[in-house]
Amino acid sequence: MHSEAVASRSADQRDSREPRRDTKEPRNGTPQLDAVSLAIVQQLQEDGRRPYAAIGKAVGLSEAAVRQRVQKLLDQGVMQIVAVTDPLTVGFRRQAMLGIHVDGDLDPVADALTAMSEVEYIVITAGSFDLMVEIVCEDDDHLLEVINKRIRTLPGVRSTESFVYLKLKKQTYMWGTR
Amino acid sequence: MHSEAVASRSADQRDSREPRRDTKEPRNGTPQLDAVSLAIVQQLQEDGRRPYAAIGKAVGLSEAAVRQRVQKLLDQGVMQIVAVTDPLTVGFRRQAMLGIHVDGDLDPVADALTAMSEVEYIVITAGSFDLMVEIVCEDDDHLLEVINKRIRTLPGVRSTESFVYLKLKKQTYMWGTR
DNA sequence: TCGGTCACTGCGAAATCCGCAAATCATGAG
DNA sequence: CTCATGATTTGCGGATTTCGCAGTGACCGA
Numbered sequence: 001m002h003s004e005a006v007a008s009r010s011a012d013q014r015d016s017r018e019p020r021r022d023t024k025e026p027r028n029g030t031p032q033l034d035a036v037s038l039a040i041v042q043q044l045q046e047d048g049r050r051p052y053a054a055i056g057k058a059v060g061l062s063e064a065a066v067r068q069r070v071q072k073l074l075d076q077g078v079m080q081i082v083a084v085t086d087p088l089t090v091g092f093r094r095q096a097m098l099g100i101h102v103d104g105d106l107d108p109v110a111d112a113l114t115a116m117s118e119v120e121y122i123v124i125t126a127g128s129f130d131l132m133v134e135i136v137c138e139d140d141d142h143l144l145e146v147i148n149k150r151i152r153t154l155p156g157v158r159s160t161e162s163f164v165y166l167k168l169k170k171q172t173y174m175w176g177t178r
Numbered sequence: 179m180h181s182e183a184v185a186s187r188s189a190d191q192r193d194s195r196e197p198r199r200d201t202k203e204p205r206n207g208t209p210q211l212d213a214v215s216l217a218i219v220q221q222l223q224e225d226g227r228r229p230y231a232a233i234g235k236a237v238g239l240s241e242a243a244v245r246q247r248v249q250k251l252l253d254q255g256v257m258q259i260v261a262v263t264d265p266l267t268v269g270f271r272r273q274a275m276l277g278i279h280v281d282g283d284l285d286p287v288a289d290a291l292t293a294m295s296e297v298e299y300i301v302i303t304a305g306s307f308d309l310m311v312e313i314v315c316e317d318d319d320h321l322l323e324v325i326n327k328r329i330r331t332l333p334g335v336r337s338t339e340s341f342v343y344l345k346l347k348k349q350t351y352m353w354g355t356r
Numbered sequence: 357t358c359g360g361t362c363a364c365t366g367c368g369a370a371a372t373c374c375g376c377a378a379a380t381c382a383t384g385a386g
Numbered sequence: 387c388t389c390a391t392g393a394t395t396t397g398c399g400g401a402t403t404t405c406g407c408a409g410t411g412a413c414c415g416a
Binding site for chain 1: 406
């Protein structure tokens, strides 16, 4: 019945005959979002502080239902609602991407890197690097210290190649909002 | 003055001897945040929906003042409050970093890349690549099409090197929250 | 068929957001 | 030094929003 209720409250927005589109869809390993949760995420990608009622109107759900879904998405770690900033304006003037060649198991190296607060981003990659990491530092000295003294000395790190950022041209947080 | 006000109302939180750290500091081109706004940003990095009153208590400002500062920070584009998600759970299974070698001016290439919704991130770098971009795609076909058909055919793009993501190990949005 | 679980709805009460006018402070000119 | 100006902050209601909870229907396994 909630589909009628939904339809009555927002017939202008959603198709009342939508056949229930299962909430979980436990297909592969990933939890996988249903269409409604995806729509909620998109709303919050536009404005992380948008009121639940407004989101509800947009996706065709009651305020309370939206609130519950959002809470679950946060609890599950599917999304987080945060302020993102331009590092430059927050006092981090030097950034770099680092490609890393590793001997043997990647995980110990990755774990050590994870522990470093200056390392913002770590991926294991296929290609000529084993690991790529993004580093955010206050200045050149700081950057040099992190790369030279703390990363290159890590056991397992064979060699690195640095790509110092000259200019950030684009940065989006709009996955799914195409 | 507002530094005393701050100190008097939240002596438990902040150092009253903090030597003034000017509100604007119109030094270079960047606006630059003062200590209070930085604290506000940090609060919102922990939880983008934290109430203004709670933030105010933490940074030593009234609810209304926090609200105005946040609004200004948003208007100025210094920060944005958004939901960020794990691309995997939102249906984007293939990601890659792409290093690009460019002939001549970088800007036209960068602009063309900016227009592509699959390109999440673009930086001009010093080092063996001119440009590094992050690509978020739904599957291998999609990724291949973007790289091969749309990027490598761009005028000015001499060559590219791909680093397909195998595993994302860390991703933070906590600049300044060290 | 009988629970049990899950997601959604409705609804007050409490908390929060919002706009506005007055107060405070910083700055710079006179 | 004093005064005017502009920027920021504060203190209010009133409107909105959030929050918790009880009730209901759908689905699933026993």
